[in-house]
Amino acid sequence: MKSTNSVKIKTVAKALPEFSRETADILPFLDVWLHGQDERFRRKVKKIFEGAAVDKRYAFMDPAAVFSNLSFQERNDNYISEGIKLGTACLTDALKKADWKPTDIDFLITVSCTGIMIPSLDAYLINNLKLRQDVVRLPVTEMGCAAGVSGIIYAKNFLKANPGKRAAVIAVESPTATFQLNDFSMANIVSAAIFGDGAACVLLSSHNDDEGPEIIAEEMYHFYDAEEMMGFKMTNTGLKMVLDVAVPETIEAHFPDILHPFLAKNNLSIKDIDHLIFHPGGKKIVQMVEGLFGELGKNIDDTKEVLRLFGNMSSATVLYVLERFMDRHPAKGEKGLMLSFGPGFSAQRVLLQW
Incomplete structure (x- = not known):
């Protein structure tokens, strides 16, 4: 039996960055990056990449750029421009899948932790998709990997308190933007081996007409x-x-x-x-x-x-x-x-x- 004023997940859509590489294709970039390092260390790093259970990853920029001496500002600028593009794409796609109009969104949550931007992504989405001027927005920036679920929790609480409303949670991340060229610590190496970039949007509803879990x-x-x-x-x-x-x-x-x-x-x-x-x-x-x-x-x-x-x-x-x-x-x-x-x-x- 469906409870009154239930909150449902209507749909999910993802958006992938334009650059991608199989893990095997990243190994030559490691040779350049690790040039001058101890041979045993280089072998160890390659083993970490090969054993990370990641066959392929996508990125906001080409691997050559990731492994180059880009400044923090250049990496962050890329995070912003590509993030806006991907956030717009996955929200547009999700709305299409749900057969909703942009103006149907009452509550907009954006989550990200891999770069810094003010105004936050949601402001750009409001303009790009012409969301309503009274849409409630919540950017969540410091919850890391957990934020996808956090965003769903915040949306659920809003919708539970507001029957007949609709919410979008958009997650946009570029861990490759945080790669540190001169850091040969295990934390930097392991994160480079396991992380990739991507974006996704989940639409939620407390509207009686909407179906979903x-x-x-x-x-x-x-x-x-x-x-x-x-x-x-x-x-x-x-x-x-x-x-x-x-x-x-x-x-x-x-x-x-x-x-x-x-x-x-x-x-x-x-x-x-x-x-x-x-x-x-x-x-x-x-x-x-x-x-x-x-x-x-x-x-x-x-x-x-x-x-x-x-x-x-x-x-x-x-x-x-x-x-x-x-x-x-x-x-x-x-x-x-x-x-x-x-x-x-x-x-x-x-x-x-x-």
């Missing part, structure tokens, strides 16, 4: 004293990746607390969940989570496939996973659990029912 619960979970584990450090050369090697095991330690109480509050256990819509942080996190879910008889095949095809696109990635499930039109009554992790350190969860 209903958001039946949502919750955030904050790890105490883990602020230093993941994020960006602002430096003179741009946003420098902070990535603690202990991230997977820290998630693993918290995993039962993240999962079971949330489901129990909704009178569910993991066996009741049909679809795991999980953000692929990287190979190690995916393997760890796969092990935990495997014991519970569940798979995260779509998560692995999105990582393989696109890499980790920060906040946009979980929306690519969601799109795969939406396109398969799960049976009525089936349930999905969206889960993503981000700096803070935090986990964000959304429970869906088709």
